[in-house]
């Protein structure tokens with residue numbers, strides 16, 4: 129066993145408190161503490177005893193109290209009669225127990241049980257980590273084990289159907305303004321996506337280079353923020369100035385070219401100033417960093433989610449530019465891990481995650497509509513996403529038609545189809 133394992137075993141031995149457990153057992157039979165017993169039995173779970181026989185006795189006492197009966201030696205033995213419990217009862221004299229000592233003993237037994245569970249979790253993490261396929265997977269395993277402890281529940285994922293059904297009725301009848309579905313700038317698309325972007329789902333926007341993935345993603349995030357849905361944009365490709373230039377052009381319907389040249393005419397200047405006045409404080413966070421891993425994205429998003437305003441929309445531009453923490457993997461495997469991690473993040477944080485994704489160059493060859501299988505580098509992307517929107521520019525007589533088609537090539541909760549919208553790249557916007 130590794131030295132980490134040996135140290136953790138030692139730590140586990142230290143986290144034992146038989147004396148405090150014995151004090152609790154004694155309190156069951158002592159006249160002085162009788163009035164405290166029901167509360168104590170509620171507060172300290174029987175499985176928190178390291179002495180399993182005392183734990184069994186404690187469980188028997190809980191059953192007696194739950195029935196509304198009084199606790200006595202005889203009642204305890206009638207409930208559970210084993211040689212070990214008889215031996216423990218013999219050692220307990222029924223002498224008075226000081227209330228302070230008793231409270232301290234109860235807290236210690238609960239704390240030590242939690243400490244032992246923490247050590248057990250650390251052992252599992254230490255055992256699992258060297259065999260994990262990737263660093264991300266190891267980190268995820270570790271954080272799941274630790275969050276199980278924080279929740280202090282055996283599993284936070286298991287819910288009785290009746291509870292789930294009650295939540296579902298609540299969701300079905302909630303007023304529209306309480307539902308966190310985030311509208312897109314395009315009503316026709318909202319219609320196909322059951323109202324827009326849904327928390328917990330992942331959306332891939334695929335396109336060949338220059339077909340408008342970044343524009344589409346910024347339009348989506350900004351529209352959400354304008355309507356009060358907090359969002360974050362991870363832009364690996366564009367710097368902050370370029371992102372803001374596009375946001376301002378699209379929001380103000382201003383000439384993007386004038387912004388990039390920093391030569392605004394009065395008309396465009398006025399439109400931009402008005403837009404900044406109205407939406408300058410919208411809840412949008414930009415992360416402009418060229419070397420981003422999916423773990424970094426997850427950590428940033430968790431922090432943003434914890435703020436009072438929370439987080440509804442996560443935008444990643446674009447998947448193939450993300451780096452995997454474990455670079456020893458094949459590229460296909462790395463992309464699959466990234467795609468899976470983003471999907472998991474959507475569920476974990478209950479946010480809509482929108483990911484731009486490159487399409488294979490050969491998908492352009494026949495000037496055909498793009499297909500799901502054109503998503504570059506990994507089949508995992510099409511499997512993981514809930515919705516795939518592939519951008520396509522129709523040609524009219526060999527010339528750009530001025531329209532872009534959003535092809536819904538995957539839609540887990542609705543039909544497939546397409547929406548054709550005006551392509552206004554000169555204002556960095558679609559529609």
Ligand SMILES: Nc1ncnc2c1ncn2[C@@H]1O[C@H](COP(=O)(O)OP(=O)(O)OP(=O)(O)O)[C@@H](O)[C@H]1O
Pocket residue numbers: 335336337338339340341342343344365384385553554555
């Ligand atoms: N001032 C402008 N007027 C008209 N079109 C423009 C203007 N500026 C940029 N464009 C066009 O906008 C498109 C840029 O779109 P966008 O950056 O969203 O594409 P993308 O799919 O994200 O590309 P990439 O994969 O290269 O990042 C390009 O086709 C570009 O030619």
